[in-house]
Amino acid sequence: MKVFTVGAAGAGNTTVCRLLRVIEGLSVLDMDDEIMRLSGVVWPDIPTKVDVIEPQIIKAVCAMPEVLLFYSGMQIDRMHRLREIGFRTVLLDVSEEVLRERHKKRKAEEGWDNSQWIDRNQGVIRELWDAGLFDHVISGEQAPECVAEELLAYARVTPSGVTS
Numbered sequence: 001m002k003v004f005t006v007g008a009a010g011a012g013n014t015t016v017c018r019l020l021r022v023i024e025g026l027s028v029l030d031m032d033d034e035i036m037r038l039s040g041v042v043w044p045d046i047p048t049k050v051d052v053i054e055p056q057i058i059k060a061v062c063a064m065p066e067v068l069l070f071y072s073g074m075q076i077d078r079m080h081r082l083r084e085i086g087f088r089t090v091l092l093d094v095s096e097e098v099l100r101e102r103h104k105k106r107k108a109e110e111g112w113d114n115s116q117w118i119d120r121n122q123g124v125i126r127e128l129w130d131a132g133l134f135d136h137v138i139s140g141e142q143a144p145e146c147v148a149e150e151l152l153a154y155a156r157v158t159p160s161g162v163t164s
Contacts, residue, residue: 001066002064003067004071004074006071006125006128007072007093008099011094013030013071015144016092020152023152029057029068031069031072035054058078062085079128088136089128090136091125091128091138103118138151
């Protein structure tokens with residue numbers, strides 16, 4: 001099982017990732033967490049992130065026999081590479097209206113938000129969609145536990161349709 005899940009900032013990537021991390025023997029990575037871990041800062045400059053750190057992470061996950069990788073976007077050429085080596089790709093689909101509401105709630109409850117990335121993330125997702133790079137779509141507007149369950153069920157089905 002190699003599954004790459006894309007969802008805009010606020011789609012629930014991190015929440016679902018945390019829910020799935022408790023499953024023993026399952027490698028579940030959040031690209032943002034890995035970027036921060038490898039850079040040693042909360043968020044590195046864009047060239048360092050895109051040109052240095054992301055390729056390191058992609059190389060590492062490509063070598064893993066089974067992995068669920070979550071991220072808010074991906075360059076088209078890198079998405080093609082992941083698919084070429086056997087990753088199935090999932091869109092965690094959330095409307096812009098719901099994303100904006102989630103960011104307002106995060107701002108009120110946690111004092112921060114990253115809504116400045118919504119338009120960029122949605123543009124990247126549209127580009128990936130238009131290129132036909134998603135194998136499966138899951139509604140991110142349902143409860144995170146339901147998203148996690150649906151994603152895990154999808155991940156455990158081999159490309160030939162047999163449950164692993």
